[in-house]
Amino acid sequence: MSGEIDPEAAARHKAKMAVRKRVQDAEVAEKTIEKGLLIVHTGPGKGKSTAAFGLALRMLGRGRDVAVVQFIKGAWDTGEQHALTQAFGDRVAWHAMGEGFTWETQDLVRDKAAANRAWETAKALMAEPRFGLVILDEINIALRYDYLDLAEVVAALAARRGDLHVVATGRNAKPDLVAAADLVTEMTAVKHHFAAGVKAQPGIEF
Amino acid sequence: MSGEIDPEAAARHKAKMAVRKRVQDAEVAEKTIEKGLLIVHTGPGKGKSTAAFGLALRMLGRGRDVAVVQFIKGAWDTGEQHALTQAFGDRVAWHAMGEGFTWETQDLVRDKAAANRAWETAKALMAEPRFGLVILDEINIALRYDYLDLAEVVAALAARRGDLHVVATGRNAKPDLVAAADLVTEMTAVKHHFAAGVKAQPGIEF
Numbered sequence: 493m494s495g496e497i498d499p500e501a502a503a504r505h506k507a508k509m510a511v512r513k514r515v516q517d518a519e520v521a522e523k524t525i526e527k528g529l530l531i532v533h534t535g536p537g538k539g540k541s542t543a544a545f546g547l548a549l550r551m552l553g554r555g556r557d558v559a560v561v562q563f564i565k566g567a568w569d570t571g572e573q574h575a576l577t578q579a580f581g582d583r584v585a586w587h588a589m590g591e592g593f594t595w596e597t598q599d600l601v602r603d604k605a606a607a608n609r610a611w612e613t614a615k616a617l618m619a620e621p622r623f624g625l626v627i628l629d630e631i632n633i634a635l636r637y638d639y640l641d642l643a644e645v646v647a648a649l650a651a652r653r654g655d656l657h658v659v660a661t662g663r664n665a666k667p668d669l670v671a672a673a674d675l676v677t678e679m680t681a682v683k684h685h686f687a688a689g690v691k692a693q694p695g696i697e698f
Numbered sequence: 699m700s701g702e703i704d705p706e707a708a709a710r711h712k713a714k715m716a717v718r719k720r721v722q723d724a725e726v727a728e729k730t731i732e733k734g735l736l737i738v739h740t741g742p743g744k745g746k747s748t749a750a751f752g753l754a755l756r757m758l759g760r761g762r763d764v765a766v767v768q769f770i771k772g773a774w775d776t777g778e779q780h781a782l783t784q785a786f787g788d789r790v791a792w793h794a795m796g797e798g799f800t801w802e803t804q805d806l807v808r809d810k811a812a813a814n815r816a817w818e819t820a821k822a823l824m825a826e827p828r829f830g831l832v833i834l835d836e837i838n839i840a841l842r843y844d845y846l847d848l849a850e851v852v853a854a855l856a857a858r859r860g861d862l863h864v865v866a867t868g869r870n871a872k873p874d875l876v877a878a879a880d881l882v883t884e885m886t887a888v889k890h891h892f893a894a895g896v897k898a899q900p901g902i903e904f
Contacts, residue, residue, distance in 0.1 A: 497806055505806040512801040523897040533745060537883040542752030543745035546778065549755060550748065551901035553777030553784075571759030572752065578759075579785035595718040600711040601703055624901055657902060674896065676889040677743040682882035690880065691729040695757035695830055696863060 528656040529674040530649055534632060534665035537679030544627045544659040545572045548584070551657070552576075556624025557583045559617040563610045563639075563662075564590040564630040570698050585623070587613050590630070594637065607639035618652050625657045632662025635669065646672050734862040735880040736855055740838060740871035743885030750833045750865040751778045754790070757863070758782075762830025763789045765823040769816045769845075769868075770796040770836040776904050791829070793819050796836070800843065813845035824858050831863045838868025841875065852878050 531547075533540035548558040558576075565588050576584045589610035591597045611634075618626050634640050646668050649658060660669060670676050692698060737753075739746035754764040764782075771794050782790045795816035797803045817840075824832050840846050852874050855864060866875060876882050898904060 497810065502806045506804045509801045509804040513804070516799075516801055520897075523892060523895050525894070525896045526899060527896060529891055529896070529899075529902060532888075534888075535886070538881060539739060539745060539749035539752075539883045539885065542756065543749035543885075544752065545755050546745075546748030546751035547902065549751050549781045550777035550904070553779070553781030554901040556901055571756035573759070575755045575759030575786075580781075593722075595715045595722055598712045598715040598719070600708045604703065670888065673889060674891040674894065675744060676887075677745045678886040678888050679745065679749075680741070680884040680886055682738075682740075682876065682884050683879060685735055685880040686729060688731070688880065689729050690731045690733060690735070691726075693732055693735075695760040695762055696735060696753065698756070 527674070528652065528654055528658070530672060531657065531659040532632075532665050532670060532673045532676040533659060533661045533679065534663060534670075534676065535678035535680055536663055537681035538684070539679045540661040540663075541629055542572075543677070543679075544629065544661050545576070547657075547659060548576065548625060548627060551625040552580055552583060554624070557585070557622045558625045558627070559585040559620070559623045560587065560627045560629060561610050561614045561617065561631075562588040562590055562629040563607055563634040564593065566590045566592050571695055585617060587617075589613060594633075603637070604639045607634040610634070611640055611645065615648055618648075618656060618658070621653070623656065625659065628658065628660045630662040631660045632665045632669070634662075635666050636662075636664045642666055642668055645669070733880070734858065734860055734864070736878060737863065737865040738838075738871050738876060738879045738882040739865060739867045739885065740869060740876075740882065741884035741886055742869055743887035744890070745885045746867040746869075747835055748778075749883070749885075750835065750867050751782070753863075753865060754782060754831060754833060757831040758786055758789060760830070763791070763828045764831045764833070765791040765826070765829045766793065766833045766835060767816050767820045767823065767837075768794040768796055768835040769813055769840040770799065772796045772798050777901055791823060793823075795819060800839075809843070810845045813840040816840070817846055817851065821854055824854075824862060824864070827859070829862065831865065834864065834866045836868040837866045838871045838875070840868075841872050842868075842870045848872055848874055851875070
């Protein structure tokens with residue numbers, strides 16, 4: 493336990509927080525727009541895809557369905573896919589359409605074809621009104637290697653229905669995508685356990 | 699669709715990726731340690747708590763139970779709480795033990811007492827072997843305002859059982875906590891929709 497609080501400190505705290513509440517309330521009152529957001533999770537740190545799956549949970553908890561298209565990960569089993577599809581059934585549409593990491597396939601033609609199939613699926617899902625959120629997992633990787641046409645992707649995202657939230661994840665988000673987005677978070681790796689020799693573990697990395 | 703790929707470019711890609719695979723495989727082989735991680739999600743950007751809830755999903759998908767202690771958020775309903783507790787029943791222990799934002803309560807004594815009750819609950823949950831992951835949501839806020847004793851928190855986290863993963867979220871993580879952690883991600887706000895007048899929306903902010 494921390495020590496006791498003297499009454500004067502408590503009174504100063506109360507006065508300061510009363511001011512802060514007025515500022516906070518005024519800021520909240522200014523924000524009136526409701527819209528589907530284009531969200532980008534990028535940067536070298538961990539948390540880009542997991543934050544997208546956390547949003548999926550939040551959206552499901554609010555009663556709207558969620559679609560996930562994975563542009564790099566293939567049909568191997570992950571904890572998040574297992575948990576979401578088992579728990580929420582057909583409220584979650586999950587399409588793992590990658591062929592694996594580029595250094596696993598070593599086949600540019602195949603990678604590019606897979607990415608474009610995933611993109612066609614993503615467009616079809618974005619058109620289905622039941623989805624409140626569509627996650628384009630690792631699409632930034634497919635864009636970075638020019639597997640997809642950036643201008644077409646940005647145009648299709650801009651033309652989506654107004655209430656649809658979309659999250660695009662992956663390192664090295666293209667500047668045009670960042671410019672088009674409403675919310676961009678960069679995950680920065682301050683410290684990473686891989687550097688200390690810790691391996692990928694179930695429940696944490698997959 | 700992007701344009702055609704010429705055979706020479708495909709061959710160069712294959713050779714480059716073969717090299718990359720050797721490097722990648724060697725790096726993976728070097729990582730042999732398995733341990734429960736102390737993970738910190740900090741920084742001013744969005745995604746700190748959602749990435750923790752994404753990890754919860756991953757851990758649940760791997761068959762281990764998850765506990766959440768919220769140090770600031772109180773008993774109001776959130777999408778993530780609703781989704782996780784509805785879908786996974788008693789595999790998820792959820793304790794929203796805050797009293798709300800400091801500018802709402804305006805009561806230092808009450809905030810401090812609530813934070814310390816939450817910490818006692820967190821310690822009890824960390825001792826239960828069924829949990830693979832314990833999320834200490836917004837504990838960084840409670841530490842920043844000295845509601846909790848930092849040295850005691852760091853010591854208790856260091857003394858936890860070896861296979862337990864813990865995530866501590868919130869802005870302004872204390873340097874001692876960062877020093878003790880295995881994995882620290884800073885969420886940086888590159889662009890935020892609140893600045894453009896967009897309000898907090900269900901499924902995205904709560």
